Amino acid sequence: MGLENFKSESFKSRIRTITDGAVTVLAILATVLVVLPLVVIFGYLVYKGASSLNLAFFTQIPKPEGEDGGGMANAIVGSAVLLGISSAIGVPIGIGGGIFLAEYGRGTKLANAVRFTADVLNGVPSIVMGLAAYALIVSPHIGFLPFVGHFSAFSGGVALGIMMIPTVCRTTEEMLLMVPHAVREAALGLGVPAWRSVLSITVKTASPGIITGCMLAFARVAGETAPLLFTALGNSFMSTSLDRPIEALPLQIYVYALSPYDDQHRLAWAGALVLISLIVVAVSLVRYVTSRGVLKGAS
């Protein structure tokens, strides 16, 4: 009897060990299955992009269909214009919202609602943002308003700017929350008014984090295609006018990827590499700043 019990116990324990081992193997397998393709994709993108990039890519505008050569200078300039508009909209509003969440509204119902809405807004598909910008700016025909009533760089910039707000807002909040409470107490204890303490103590301390957070939002928006399809529309010539359609890197990549010409494929890969480098820089900076702690150097 006692021996039987012992046997079944040892059998159970063996099953437990085997299950444990099996799960470990499965988890490692999952990791390999995930990481390997991702590394392959990433390596392939970098390889294809690096072998396609040349000086003409940055200096020339596209050649007519079917002709080799040319570059994406117009798309680079266009992306810069669009990102300029979107940053002008997204960064101040986002940072303001973040300061409210972390400093003034902490723990209040309003702040929770704002935080929740920002997260939900973050998940709204970018193509819906494009539709909204179209309905808001491109489609109405109001004569006396500038930029309204036709496809324009402005409408694309607004769509991207709206997309930046929730990201900037939430990262700003998170960076501000990393500033220790003692710093705020010290400032207030010295008799500094609350607004002053927020602006020149807390925000200043967290500024490296906030700036890199903005960069991340910037890099992410730089790769957005869907909201630009029917706002900025695309333009095969150099343009910096806010009132006209404008080209953007991701738009150009989309069009060229589906084109039948090999040389346009090459340009698409090169454009992809440029976007990826922007993102690698932004993500590494954010990682560096958050791992080091925002405080170093400022406190």
Added chain:
Amino acid sequence: MVLCALSIFAIVGLIAWQLVASSQMTWQKFGIGFFYKTFTNSVTNEPLYWDPVNEQFSALPFIYGTLVSSFLALLIAVPLGVGLAIFLTEMSPRALRGPLAFLTELLAAIPSVIYGLWAVFVLVPLLREYVNPFLTALLGWTGFFSNDNPTGLGFLAGGVILAIMILPIISSLTREVMSAVPHSQREAVLALGATRWEMISMGVLRNARIGIVGAIILGLGRALGETMAVTMVIGNTPEIHRSLLSNGSSMAAVIANEFTEAVNDVHRTALIEIGLALFIVTIIVNGLAQILVWAVTRGTPSQVR
């Protein structure tokens, strides 16, 4: 500051109002039937869903395509993503943790058009040459894999690229939720003589399960609205097929494809109405996911996403 914060509500309201106002024409013409009705082609007697020239519109094939590709993506991404998260939080050597986390973060930030570019030139040929014939030979009898589509595009290609895109999101959120489980839980289970898997399943997964469901739903929300990569590989035909290897379309894909070339006002407003449906669905899905994730991570500082 309060104004900036309130502007977020204003933006959501503005988007909703604009979409509702500009999709009125379709709503009045088709009503709720827009989302499930089927028309019949008077010549061939085949079902017809989307005929812009004759102003007959039904969102059914796009809803079908979105659901099929998203669930396919979840089917692939959830086991892998959760497995990766388990490995990273509970098993991986410390030296590996940082680089892997960095890699997933990086891949979550890569624009969808670049995934699409890769899919068009690498994934689709791969599916066309090797995977699709293999699936047809092995599982053709189920009806889900009949290889009558020589392009390699279709629901499967869309599902696979979506899976690759939502993997980083699911795994990084799952990881965040799992690391929010207090260490004392793990220690307590281990102290009772549990193996590592028992510790993970009883001590960690059981406590984090709501958050993990939240992470999966968040991945679903991302997959539902994903536009560019899907548009580039799904085939873009407004048809419903049982076979996963057939061409199809999705809600986001049809907007991206047809909006600038809409043939008439009804066509354009029909596309906006699809966008409105997408907006409402993603708001609900994301809201739900957010609540679930918060239920677990509340109290611990979340990471920058």
